[in-house]
Amino acid sequence: xxxxxxxxxxxxxxxxxxxxxxxxxxxxxxxxxxxxxxxxxxxxxxxxxxxxxxxxxxxxxxxxxxxxxxxxxxxxxxxxxxxxxxxxxxxxxxxxxxxxxxxxxxxxxxxxxxxxxxxxxxxxxxxxxxxxxxxxxxxxxxxxxxxxxxxxxxxxxxxxxxxxxxxxxxxxxxxxxxxxxxxxxxxxxxxxxxxxxxxxxxxxxxxxxxxxxxxxxxxxxxxxxxxxxxx
Amino acid sequence: xxxxxxxxxxxxxxxxxxxxxxxxxxxxxxxxxxxxxxxxxxxxxxxxxxxxxxxxxxxxxxxxxxxxxxxxxxxxxxxxxxxxxxxxxxxxxxxxxxxxxxxxxxxxxxxxxxxxxxxxxxxxxxxxxxxxxxxxxxxxxxxxxxxxxxxxxxxxxxxxxxxxxxxxxxxxxxxxxxxxxxxxxxxxxxxxxxxxxxxxxxxxxxxxxxxxxxxxxxxxxxxxxxxxxxxxxxxxxxxxxxxxxxxx
Numbered sequence: 001x002x003x004x005x006x007x008x009x010x011x012x013x014x015x016x017x018x019x020x021x022x023x024x025x026x027x028x029x030x031x032x033x034x035x036x037x038x039x040x041x042x043x044x045x046x047x048x049x050x051x052x053x054x055x056x057x058x059x060x061x062x063x064x065x066x067x068x069x070x071x072x073x074x075x076x077x078x079x080x081x082x083x084x085x086x087x088x089x090x091x092x093x094x095x096x097x098x099x100x101x102x103x104x105x106x107x108x109x110x111x112x113x114x115x116x117x118x119x120x121x122x123x124x125x126x127x128x129x130x131x132x133x134x135x136x137x138x139x140x141x142x143x144x145x146x147x148x149x150x151x152x153x154x155x156x157x158x159x160x161x162x163x164x165x166x167x168x169x170x171x172x173x174x175x176x177x178x179x180x181x182x183x184x185x186x187x188x189x190x191x192x193x194x195x196x197x198x199x200x201x202x203x204x205x206x207x208x209x210x211x212x213x214x215x216x217x218x219x220x221x222x223x224x225x226x227x228x229x230x231x
Numbered sequence: 232x233x234x235x236x237x238x239x240x241x242x243x244x245x246x247x248x249x250x251x252x253x254x255x256x257x258x259x260x261x262x263x264x265x266x267x268x269x270x271x272x273x274x275x276x277x278x279x280x281x282x283x284x285x286x287x288x289x290x291x292x293x294x295x296x297x298x299x300x301x302x303x304x305x306x307x308x309x310x311x312x313x314x315x316x317x318x319x320x321x322x323x324x325x326x327x328x329x330x331x332x333x334x335x336x337x338x339x340x341x342x343x344x345x346x347x348x349x350x351x352x353x354x355x356x357x358x359x360x361x362x363x364x365x366x367x368x369x370x371x372x373x374x375x376x377x378x379x380x381x382x383x384x385x386x387x388x389x390x391x392x393x394x395x396x397x398x399x400x401x402x403x404x405x406x407x408x409x410x411x412x413x414x415x416x417x418x419x420x421x422x423x424x425x426x427x428x429x430x431x432x433x434x435x436x437x438x439x440x441x442x443x444x445x446x447x448x449x450x451x452x453x454x455x456x457x458x459x460x461x462x463x464x465x466x467x468x469x470x471x472x473x474x475x476x477x478x479x
Binding site: 013027055212 | 269270287288289290299302343346347348349350378379380381382383384385386387421422423424456460463464467468470471474475
């Protein structure tokens, strides 16, 4: 039983992380009893489980995730939505209207057209098929106002923070409404464009510096400083 | 060839560019150099300069190329028209098509393609300046671009050639040595796992010499591997240093 890295130490693919009887966590590959990193990230060891918190990753859908995506195609009875996953997501007309849909009577583009952005929930997904979305829940549907920021999906947990500490701090300090898509797209809606700008700056800083300790404090200080300048 | 064969090893045992037989050329690597690609890397090995960009995994077009059980890795090795002394036609040549395939096969064992069925991972490699060893530099750059794109990998792939010039076994041949030397052995491997993913040979070697070349090339790969890992870490360490400097 040997561990070759300290907690939160930077690792790259191929780094031998541990050797022995451990459990397999995220972004780790096992060969015999050797554990190797598969992504650039921070080493993590919790309850005998070896994992790597990725610093670069793409979005892999999970059932129940709220995501933000762009409508890229309209079919006969469904839309194709780009949610920045390896595959396009499908939003079926029944999952949008909640009732049987007759393609000969109604036109889908009246409801959502190519170029629209929507908030949706992943209804079904396994890696052999395209993810299925739904918007039949309060708070989901077409986005009509606000600004979008895109970050690496692997940094979404950092943006939320422990028990939502980071995101609630951002909301409190700026008064903006912030909606985080698990696919790394964030919707920011504020009373003033300056407030939205502040949140966007903060999100960029979080994405860039997520691997350096003391992030919440630094972001809080940055916002207070910028607010001071604005006032 | 209109030129006469130059002397490749001088009286002191040095090579045309002044290196010892077992020396690599100076190597410089940068990661995340292109904003529009999901991942990218730039590699300079002596006068050889290579840029690699990676996209994906993403929806595959045309659709029928997708495989139901795994992702498709698509590689395009391309030499810029200005990368060689006399303008190269930008159309893909027989050699470039073959190298694209060889590079793809050298990278495939490092990826978990079965995890992303019906998708494509695209790798674009552009040789900006060619001075020998471009396929090896391409593999080195492409594997870093894949890691930068956040695509899970068993290990980084490092590549390096060894060969024989004027009767001496040498590491990391440049263009002159490749052209006038007796043999060239490009090799790619996953050094952390100790697995070879590419091995080619061009020229004439005895079985003993081939073994010596493979051993030397593996040694070269391990050195390049260390530089690769450093380049991947560098960007994050730099940000950390900047933040810490700001704090004070």
